Amino acid sequence: MCILKKTTKKPNVIKKEFSRKEKLCWQFWELIGKHCLEHREVAFYANQLSITPFYLSQITKQFFNDAPKTLINRQVILEIKALLMHTSLSVNELSMKLHFDDPSYLCRYFKRETGHSLSGYRKQHQRQ
Numbered sequence: 001m002c003i004l005k006k007t008t009k010k011p012n013v014i015k016k017e018f019s020r021k022e023k024l025c026w027q028f029w030e031l032i033g034k035h036c037l038e039h040r041e042v043a044f045y046a047n048q049l050s051i052t053p054f055y056l057s058q059i060t061k062q063f064f065n066d067a068p069k070t071l072i073n074r075q076v077i078l079e080i081k082a083l084l085m086h087t088s089l090s091v092n093e094l095s096m097k098l099h100f101d102d103p104s105y106l107c108r109y110f111k112r113e114t115g116h117s118l119s120g121y122r123k124q125h126q127r128q
Helices: 020-035 042-048 053-064 068-086 091-097 103-114 118-125
Strands: none
Touching: 020 042, 020 053, 020 068, 042 053, 042 068, 053 068, 068 091, 068 103, 068 118, 091 103, 091 118, 103 118
């Protein structure tokens, strides 16, 4: 008679430890998602992470291949596009919601980043 012995071996699980730089980059990415509507300046995010803007710039270029300001602007533009497509907020209301000092600056910012005017983008992409 053969008695089988059940063994429970745990498979070799490799647990990756992230470097401090990687952790800071992902924390920065999360902060952008939470705060980009109120804060568009790199210094705010560096302060939240307790690092200098220069160091934040170095690590984001290393891990994301972009400057922190570019990453922030990209997220802000995505938020603006979503609001243009899914709401009927006026440019003035959008600028207040997105913490732009005045509506004309919002218009210039969007045009500079996308090449489109706010109204042109809305007409082209608004839900029907």
